Amino acid sequence: MMKSMQVGARGRRGGRRPGAGRPPAYREPLLRKTVTLPASYVEQLTTLGYGNLSDGIRVLVENTCTPKGLLWLDLSSTDG
Numbered sequence: 001m002m003k004s005m006q007v008g009a010r011g012r013r014g015g016r017r018p019g020a021g022r023p024p025a026y027r028e029p030l031l032r033k034t035v036t037l038p039a040s041y042v043e044q045l046t047t048l049g050y051g052n053l054s055d056g057i058r059v060l061v062e063n064t065c066t067p068k069g070l071l072w073l074d075l076s077s078t079d080g
Contacts, residue, residue, distance in 0.1 A: 037045070042053060049056025064072040 045056035045060065046053045047056065048059050062071075062073050066072055
């Protein structure tokens, strides 16, 4: 057996560590969903998200207004 494949004095490597990895980009968990959109919508939303379709959809939703002209999502309550 190759030395690199043996579990020796070093023990096991890898695994979860507290504080390791990239910090989350959003405060709440993101859910994976499947949606069906016309090709023209996908193109526009991808452009809105600077090449990322999911980001484009989030930007659109975050800037959507109610019929009274108020933002649908109150962004003033976030620390962003």
